[in-house]
Amino acid sequence: xxxxxxxxxxxxxxxxxxxxxxxVRSALRSVTDRLADMRVDAQESLTNWEELRDAxxxxxxxxxxxxPEILDRLASNVEASGGTVFWAADAAxxxxxxxxxxxxxxxxxxxxxxSMVTEEIHLNDVxxxxxxxxxxxxxxxxxxxxxQQMPSHILAPAxxxxxxxxxxxxxxxxDGDLSDVPExxxxxxxxxxxxxxxxxxxxxxxxxxxxxxxxxxxxxxxxGNGRMVTTLPPVHIAVMGMERVVETWEQLDLMMNLLPRxxxxxxxxxxxxxxxxxxxxxxxxxxxxxxxxxxDNGRSDLxxxxxxxxxxxxxxxxxxxxxxxYRQMGGHGYGWVYSGPMGAVLTPLLNRQPEAAxxxxxxxxxxxxxxxxxxxxxxxxxLLGLRRDRADEAGRAERAxxxxxxxxxxxxxxxxxxxxxxxxxxxxxxxxxxxxxWTAGREVPRRPDGGSFRRRFAKGDI
Amino acid sequence: MDRAAFLDRAxxxxxxxxxxxxxxxxxxxxxVPEVRYAADLSDLxxxxxxACAAHKxxxxxxxxxxxxxxxxxxxxxxxxxxxxxLSRDPEAALVDDLVRSxxxxxxxxxxxxxxxxxxDLGVTGAAYGIAATGTxxxxxxxxxxxxxxxxxxxxLAILRRSNLxxxxxxxxRKLPERFPDGPASQMVFVSGPSKSADIEFTLTIxxxxxxxxxxVLVD
Numbered sequence: 105x106x107x108x109x110x111x112x113x114x115x116x117x118x119x120x121x122x123x124x125x126x127x128v129r130s131a132l133r134s135v136t137d138r139l140a141d142m143r144v145d146a147q148e149s150l151t152n153w154e155e156l157r158d159a160x161x162x163x164x165x166x167x168x169x170x171x172p173e174i175l176d177r178l179a180s181n182v183e184a185s186g187g188t189v190f191w192a193a194d195a196a197x198x199x200x201x202x203x204x205x206x207x208x209x210x211x212x213x214x215x216x217x218x219s220m221v222t223e224e225i226h227l228n229d230v231x232x233x234x235x236x237x238x239x240x241x242x243x244x245x246x247x248x249x250x251x252q253q254m255p256s257h258i259l260a261p262a263x264x265x266x267x268x269x270x271x272x273x274x275x276x277x278x279d280g281d282l283s284d285v286p287e288x289x290x291x292x293x294x295x296x297x298x299x300x301x302x303x304x305x306x307x308x309x310x311x312x313x314x315x316x317x318x319x320x321x322x323x324x325x326x327x328g329n330g331r332m333v334t335t336l337p338p339v340h341i342a343v344m345g346m347e348r349v350v351e352t353w354e355q356l357d358l359m360m361n362l363l364p365r366x367x368x369x370x371x372x373x374x375x376x377x378x379x380x381x382x383x384x385x386x387x388x389x390x391x392x393x394x395x396x397x398x399x400d401n402g403r404s405d406l407x408x409x410x411x412x413x414x415x416x417x418x419x420x421x422x423x424x425x426x427x428x429x430y431r432q433m434g435g436h437g438y439g440w441v442y443s444g445p446m447g448a449v450l451t452p453l454l455n456r457q458p459e460a461a462x463x464x465x466x467x468x469x470x471x472x473x474x475x476x477x478x479x480x481x482x483x484x485x486x487l488l489g490l491r492r493d494r495a496d497e498a499g500r501a502e503r504a505x506x507x508x509x510x511x512x513x514x515x516x517x518x519x520x521x522x523x524x525x526x527x528x529x530x531x532x533x534x535x536x537x538x539x540x541x542w543t544a545g546r547e548v549p550r551r552p553d554g555g556s557f558r559r560r561f562a563k564g565d566i
Numbered sequence: 567m568d569r570a571a572f573l574d575r576a577x578x579x580x581x582x583x584x585x586x587x588x589x590x591x592x593x594x595x596x597x598v599p600e601v602r603y604a605a606d607l608s609d610l611x612x613x614x615x616x617a618c619a620a621h622k623x624x625x626x627x628x629x630x631x632x633x634x635x636x637x638x639x640x641x642x643x644x645x646x647x648x649x650x651x652l653s654r655d656p657e658a659a660l661v662d663d664l665v666r667s668x669x670x671x672x673x674x675x676x677x678x679x680x681x682x683x684x685x686d687l688g689v690t691g692a693a694y695g696i697a698a699t700g701t702x703x704x705x706x707x708x709x710x711x712x713x714x715x716x717x718x719x720x721x722l723a724i725l726r727r728s729n730l731x732x733x734x735x736x737x738x739r740k741l742p743e744r745f746p747d748g749p750a751s752q753m754v755f756v757s758g759p760s761k762s763a764d765i766e767f768t769l770t771i772x773x774x775x776x777x778x779x780x781x782v783l784v785d
């Protein structure tokens with residue numbers, strides 16, 4: 105059962121939990137530092153990185169502005185190559201469709217390659233409720249599935265666990281006696297998951313990009329699990345957020361030069377799978393059926409709004425690694441599948457739980473994320489916009505208070521009265537009585553002993 | 567939701583003036599610029615070899631297909647290969663007689679991908695090789711399937727010098743020219759052995775895909 109950390113908690117509580125774990129923080133600092141350094145090195149393997157970022161921002165903007173037309177073309181070409189397209193307005197429609205395919209095919213075992221969008225729609229819970237075994241096959245995802253946790257980094261989901269934690273977990277699952285050497289743990293995962301690949305009835309993947317001109321879906325992995333999932337089971341379902349498209353292979357080339365460099369500092373991922381329809385006659389392997397699920401789930405609400413540019417995001421995770429808030433608080437502080445600056449923007453936009461709104465506060469607005477983003481999304485502008493929206497909505501009572509204050513201080517008599525009262529209050533009340541926590545790191549200002557400026561001025565003391 | 571309703575909903579939202587970010591305006595899209603590599607790509611085999619070393623594939627450059635016998639024996643000895651299977655790529659046929667002439671080798675002809683589960687070595691060709699990144703372009707249509715380069719723990723790929731190109735753009739941006747019949751059911755770019763860094767960010771080789779990849783360039 106995947107756990108939603110958002111429900112019933114506050115950002116402050118989750119942040120406190122994240123910050124309290126010194127081990128996790130030091131692991132996070134080390135990994136995010138290395139990823140950020142690797143990204144910079146990889147950028148330097150190209151001589152026109154900045155030109156490419158500018159072009160990518162313009163290109164993603166151009167694509168999103170014409171999304172309906174491009175999706176229409178993608179779908180026509182998927183169907184022309186023998187695939188089936190399902191249009192899912194929300195999580196419920198997407199999961200019901202996938203569960204239906206599983207039922208029709210008598211599926212007992214599903215293998216999945218890492219996909220944030222399927223976490224977003226809680227697909228595993230729905231399939232498991234039907235009695236289906238769902239196996240995450242990305243090593244990090246498998247680890248957190250066994251530990252019943254949420255991913256803490258978009259790229260390295262189990263970044264928050266030590267090798268000792270993983271060894272303990274594997275030993276508990278397998279009743280084994282593994283050491284904490286990563287090679288040994290990897291070999292164990294290979295052996296355990298291999299049989300599941302060979303016997304699965306359905307493979308489910310995400311989709312890094314859909315290419316409209318040929319109806320192809322692109323899947324990027326390093327471990328090879330994405331290839332297994334799209335090769336061995338008799339049915340393959342790819343789930344794609346509706347914004348994850350390019351029109352042409354030329355556009356894909358630009359994206360594929362940016363994505364792995366920004367994500368993991370690689371010039372290219374080990375495997376770039378490019379799937380067009382199901383297996384053809386005479387081929388040894390590959391699925392008999394290919395389904396593409398195109399998911400809205402709140403995304404179309406961003407179209408035409410000031411947050412439309414968030415649909416340009418290609419989910420590389422570069423913004424996480426440079427974010428001073430993410431690096432201290434960790435991914436679980438954000439409470440949902442998406443973390444870091446992109447999560448702080450996307451979560452309140454896609455997840456309408458009231459707890460999500462305050463995520464726009466999980467930022468210093470330093471714009472390090474903007475500098476790291478390969479498609480140059482001005483995340484700080486979007487965060488600021490979300491804060492303004494939240495203040496507009498939540499601030500009716502607060503605004504009334506400020507209006508009263510402004511009215512009072514516009515009149516000398518009322519101003520003098522309020523200052524005298526504030527001074528008296530400040531002497532009487534202990535700081536701890538202020539309820540908001542505002543004084544936890546601050547001193548309540550005290551009036552000087554000689555009285556207010558006005559009084560001392562009148563007495564000739566000043 | 568049906569297609570028209572889904573697309574109409576998006577269309578309705580897009581109507582009206584596009585939002586303008588005053589602080590950081592979006593530039594107009596004026597086409598996809600060329601991706602320029604810092605590395606020297608003037609000699610493609612040299613660049614390919616350098617990239618293979620970086621992503622930990624074994625590289626061999628042969629001047630004549632007859633030299634494949636030596637490489638095959640080296641792979642068999644290094645990885646203690648008993649069972650071998652060949653894809654239907656034309657380059658894999660170059661070692662067909664060789665593997666059949668080695669009595670110690672069992673040649674497996676699979677009927678489905680799962681049949682390769684206990685095979686030690688998969689041999690494939692490659693439609694193209696990409697020098698800048700040391701990448702094999704594998705085409706499921708050309709190879710007759712996908713599993714030879716995926717399921718066995720050792721993958722030997724034979725690439726013709728004439729199919730070596732400089733960058734991914736030479737494949738992706740020229741797709742209609744390279745693949746006039748449209749893309750295969752699966753095309754996969756392979757750059758080295760399977761890798762993971764999911765446990766404490768320690769690089770480990772061979773999680774799900776092959777642990778060892780041999781890339782052999784034949785003039």
